[in-house]
Amino acid sequence: MPNWVDRATDDLMWIAVILVLYLLPAIVAVSRKHRQKIAILVLNVLLGWTFVGWVAALVWALVKPARQPVTQREFRRCPYCAEPILAAAVLCRYCDRVLPSGWGAARR
Numbered sequence: 001m002p003n004w005v006d007r008a009t010d011d012l013m014w015i016a017v018i019l020v021l022y023l024l025p026a027i028v029a030v031s032r033k034h035r036q037k038i039a040i041l042v043l044n045v046l047l048g049w050t051f052v053g054w055v056a057a058l059v060w061a062l063v064k065p066a067r068q069p070v071t072q073r074e075f076r077r078c079p080y081c082a083e084p085i086l087a088a089a090v091l092c093r094y095c096d097r098v099l100p101s102g103w104g105a106a107r108r
């Protein structure tokens with residue numbers, strides 16, 4: 001094999017290694033099925049060349065996004081119009097009535 005082919009293969013290998021290292025935050029985010037993986041990828045690609053941007057993207061990729069508390073995602077029926085609305089709602093989105101405080105905490 002000619003010498004230049006060896007060198008070209010070496011160069012390509014190094015480019016691949018550097019590319020994988022550079023995109024590590026995005027790879028981590030995608031493999032962890034991070035909810036903000038697209039935003040992390042954008043930050044990684046655009047600001048990864050600044051060391052701070054790369055570290056920020058990596059930390060972001062490793063941080064588990066906070067899930068909404070279950071009570072906030074629960075639905076309850078509006079006491080006025082009976083449409084299902086979030087238990088944490090203060091205003092019904094169907095009938096526009098202000099809900100009594102603590103109504104969502106009550107059992108269905």
Ligand SMILES: [Zn+2]
Pocket residue numbers: 078079080081082083092093094095096097
């Ligand atoms: Zn309502």
